[in-house]
Amino acid sequence: MAAGSRAGTQSGGDDGVIDLTPMLDVVFIMLIFFIVTSSFVKEPGAEITKPEAYTTDSCERGTIIFAVTAVGDIFYDKKQIPVERAYRLAEAAKKEAPKANFVIQADVDAPTSVLSQLLGVIKPLMDAPLCASTEEAG
Amino acid sequence: MRKRNQDAEADEAQIDLTPMLDVVFIMLIFFIVVASFLKEAGIEVNRPESNQNPPESDATSIVVTITGDDQIWMENRRIDIRAVRANIARLLASDPEQSFTVKTEAGATAGTLIEVGDAAREAGVKQVNWPAEEKR
Numbered sequence: 001m002a003a004g005s006r007a008g009t010q011s012g013g014d015d016g017v018i019d020l021t022p023m024l025d026v027v028f029i030m031l032i033f034f035i036v037t038s039s040f041v042k043e044p045g046a047e048i049t050k051p052e053a054y055t056t057d058s059c060e061r062g063t064i065i066f067a068v069t070a071v072g073d074i075f076y077d078k079k080q081i082p083v084e085r086a087y088r089l090a091e092a093a094k095k096e097a098p099k100a101n102f103v104i105q106a107d108v109d110a111p112t113s114v115l116s117q118l119l120g121v122i123k124p125l126m127d128a129p130l131c132a133s134t135e136e137a138g
Numbered sequence: 139m140r141k142r143n144q145d146a147e148a149d150e151a152q153i154d155l156t157p158m159l160d161v162v163f164i165m166l167i168f169f170i171v172v173a174s175f176l177k178e179a180g181i182e183v184n185r186p187e188s189n190q191n192p193p194e195s196d197a198t199s200i201v202v203t204i205t206g207d208d209q210i211w212m213e214n215r216r217i218d219i220r221a222v223r224a225n226i227a228r229l230l231a232s233d234p235e236q237s238f239t240v241k242t243e244a245g246a247t248a249g250t251l252i253e254v255g256d257a258a259r260e261a262g263v264k265q266v267n268w269p270a271e272e273k274r
Binding site: 020024027028030031034035038040051053054055056057058059062063065068103106107108109110111112113115116119120123126128129130131132133134135136137 | 155159162163165166169170172177178179180181182183184185204242244245246247248249251252253255256259260265268270271
């Protein structure tokens, strides 16, 4: 009797049940797409004033980000680093995401000598021109 | 009667998908949020392969120098930042394939460098080259 009543309620509920299979397919495909395309960005986390530029473009796959502050400190992944360590960190990041490109967020008042040094250090790892982060002007 | 039995049989084999769906949705939302997390924008600056052999034909290349006190020098005269674009455009008009190089001296600031690079790109330069600063 118990079985009978259970079957009864189930078959009664069947009419109201939606077939979730197509939705699951779509959700899985979206999930896989986003997993594949996602790239984890380590933000430098330094307070900088970006210079403005009229020809600001999007940085293609610019996900390895260094920041140079107004006093010439280099930041990566929310930590201040010496310029000698930049190569190791850049190499590790490049190994993790081989298609990633480099971005340097330089403060308006950042000294170009530090920028030049940093660029010289990471240059052997770069396969695209450096993207100097700017703000869209106007 | 027959239908009922079939339904009951199918029920036995069915797995409750709800917890999996919860997990999948949370993962989906997480990855969507992470994917559109950061969009960096900027201008491209190229570092020439090596500074051992600078471009031998300086005559066919536009060179702008930024001195240590952020003055901009071009063709042996000092020019204002607002005049950079017009000057580069004028030089570019004679030979649109000319390469563009911006040299900096220790003490210059990134703001000036990027302003010059921006002006050059506005004038129609394809690539901004920035060689290493010379040690003094």
